[in-house]
Amino acid sequence: MTGDKTDKKTKIIKTIRIDVDKCNGCRACEMICSAFHSTPKYSSNNPARSRIRIIREPLRDLYVPVYGGEYTVAECAGRDKYTIDGKEYDECSFCRASCPSRDEFKEPDSGLPLKCDMCEGEEEPLCVKWCMHDALILEEREEEAVEDPEEAELEDLEIGLESLADKFGMDKIMDAVARMNQKD
Ligand code: SF4
Numbered sequence: 001m002t003g004d005k006t007d008k009k010t011k012i013i014k015t016i017r018i019d020v021d022k023c024n025g026c027r028a029c030e031m032i033c034s035a036f037h038s039t040p041k042y043s044s045n046n047p048a049r050s051r052i053r054i055i056r057e058p059l060r061d062l063y064v065p066v067y068g069g070e071y072t073v074a075e076c077a078g079r080d081k082y083t084i085d086g087k088e089y090d091e092c093s094f095c096r097a098s099c100p101s102r103d104e105f106k107e108p109d110s111g112l113p114l115k116c117d118m119c120e121g122e123e124e125p126l127c128v129k130w131c132m133h134d135a136l137i138l139e140e141r142e143e144e145a146v147e148d149p150e151e152a153e154l155e156d157l158e159i160g161l162e163s164l165a166d167k168f169g170m171d172k173i174m175d176a177v178a179r180m181n182q183k184d
């Protein structure tokens, strides 16, 4: 039956805060991410396969670390330019999408989208660990866990059975199930 509100499960949500001002474009994060996700692990590195990309414009001193997010089939219609502390950032500078209008976050051979998985299985994301300039900062917060969909379905089934049992009595329900089994 449903649990009391006080014993709801929680889970730890990990996020990475980016301090753009501290990034110097060294690309160590791209290297380690692509190496970690190569097959076998650490057998090669190629920034084009990284799930974090540095949007770099050295002549304008612009370095923006961006994490691969959701895949989208269509380009977005609206594009924006940003001016922050006197620096002008281009339209897609902060966008995380793997989308048709650019090469970032696509596996170079297959074109399949690349999304950050927070280095599943590692205690700390490797890009955070390898950033010597503290431009990437791991943050953790506790959140109420979203109910397991399978558990929710079972709960619905139980509620349905309970209402049938109330209406027809448990014996009749058991008889009906037994008849259904015989048909199989
Ligand atoms: S490792 Fe850190 S400083 Fe180097 S490019 Fe990545 S985010 Fe920037």
Ligand code: SF4
Binding pocket: 032, 033, 034, 036, 050, 051, 052, 067, 068, 115, 116, 117, 118, 119, 120, 125, 126, 127, 128
């Ligand atoms: S957290 Fe892991 S998967 Fe995500 S960008 Fe950093 S190194 Fe790559």
